[in-house]
Amino acid sequence: QLSAKFYEQSCPGALATIRKGVKQAVHNEFRMGASLLRLHFHDCFVQGCDASVLLDDTDTFTGEKNSFPNANSLRGFDVIDNIKSELENMCQGVVSCADILAVAARDAVFELGGPRWEVPLGRRDSTTASLAESNSDLPAPFFDLDGLTSAFAKKNFTVQELVTLSGGHSIGLVRCRFFRKRIYNESNIDQTFAEEKQQECPFEGGDDNLSAFDSTTPFKFDNAFYKNLLQQKGLVHSDQQLFNGVNGTNSPTKDQVVSYARNMAKFKKDFAAAMLKMSMMTPLTGSDGEIRKKCSRVNPPST
Numbered sequence: 061q062l063s064a065k066f067y068e069q070s071c072p073g074a075l076a077t078i079r080k081g082v083k084q085a086v087h088n089e090f091r092m093g094a095s096l097l098r099l100h101f102h103d104c105f106v107q108g109c110d111a112s113v114l115l116d117d118t119d120t121f122t123g124e125k126n127s128f129p130n131a132n133s134l135r136g137f138d139v140i141d142n143i144k145s146e147l148e149n150m151c152q153g154v155v156s157c158a159d160i161l162a163v164a165a166r167d168a169v170f171e172l173g174g175p176r177w178e179v180p181l182g183r184r185d186s187t188t189a190s191l192a193e194s195n196s197d198l199p200a201p202f203f204d205l206d207g208l209t210s211a212f213a214k215k216n217f218t219v220q221e222l223v224t225l226s227g228g229h230s231i232g233l234v235r236c237r238f239f240r241k242r243i244y245n246e247s248n249i250d251q252t253f254a255e256e257k258q259q260e261c262p263f264e265g266g267d268d269n270l271s272a273f274d275s276t277t278p279f280k281f282d283n284a285f286y287k288n289l290l291q292q293k294g295l296v297h298s299d300q301q302l303f304n305g306v307n308g309t310n311s312p313t314k315d316q317v318v319s320y321a322r323n324m325a326k327f328k329k330d331f332a333a334a335m336l337k338m339s340m341m342t343p344l345t346g347s348d349g350e351i352r353k354k355c356s357r358v359n360p361p362s363t
């Protein structure tokens with residue numbers, strides 16, 4: 061249904077415009093590349109890749125922006141809004157917000173040194189969002205391998221794809237509240253690393269202090285994230301689980317982490333394929349949904 065050439069006739073400049081907007085935003089602030097990648101992930105895991113994540117809350121309180129994983133955490137909305145308004149000036153009512161998210165995530169990863177993949181286009185935008193699904197279906201950093209595996213299985217991803225997509229944490233930042241327990245209470249952590257992180261994340265207070273997932277190359281999309289896991293330097297519990305497994309031995313995912321740590325090309329190739337799959341999760345097509353005029357709200361009823 062989706063096609064990479066979807067806008068070739070209707071808005072030939074669409075891809076270049078998104079690319080330019082992402083490039084500018086990432087060069088303003090490297091972290092924005094990570095934020096844009098995460099926005100697409102949090103969109104696709106809830107109702108599919110339909111830009112539901114971008115809708116502001118309404119009087120029915122279904123907005124996903126207020127879910128536990130998203131509130132005070134997701135960023136990049138302004139970047140998407142700016143790209144959207146440029147596209148509306150160019151070709152009114154043509155390019156969906158869901159497609160902008162998918163392409164922006166791809167361009168952001170590439171901008172930070174990651175792989176590039178072709179994004180099939182033609183997703184349409186939802187007229188609904190789901191706070192409930194956003195709360196229940198997005199994985200939490202306190203999950204064990206079992207919980208991560210079932211969260212991904214629910215969305216049709218294998219445990220191998222879980223390991224691959226977790227490489228998204230090769231870039232970006234995480235708040236102290238999500239790794240405090242790990243750096244103070246867990247034993248499968250490098251002691252020097254734990255002490256370093258304790259400087260950035262005190263035992264009491266500082267819940268919102270930020271730290272890089274990948275302390276080696278925080279804004280370069282490479283395989284250092286996996287190398288860190290080998291050294292017990294994963295910052296959040298869920299990431300370290302990919303190497304250690306539940307009881308510390310014989311994790312079914314350990315070999316894959318080792319393989320990515322040794323072979324960056326393999327990681328990048330697998331990541332591109334897994335992102336392509338993620339970007340195609342239950343899209344709205346044909347006459348389903350709509351092309352929003354503004355990404356943060358559904359179109360007003362036409363009179």
Ligand code: HEM
Nearest residue numbers: 094095098101133199200201225228232233234235238298
């Ligand atoms: C496997 C389960 C996952 C868990 C438990 C998880 C959890 C988290 C948490 C807790 C944060 C920080 C939120 C905050 O501090 O406010 C975060 C950030 C991030 N996540 Fe994940 N995540 C997962 C999978 C993914 C996937 C699949 C991707 C993309 C392919 C991804 C990309 C990111 C990025 C890029 C950031 C940093 C965003 C920024 O700096 O603005 N995550 N994640």
Ligand SMILES: [Ca+2]
Nearest residue numbers: 103106108112
């Ligand atoms: Ca969605």
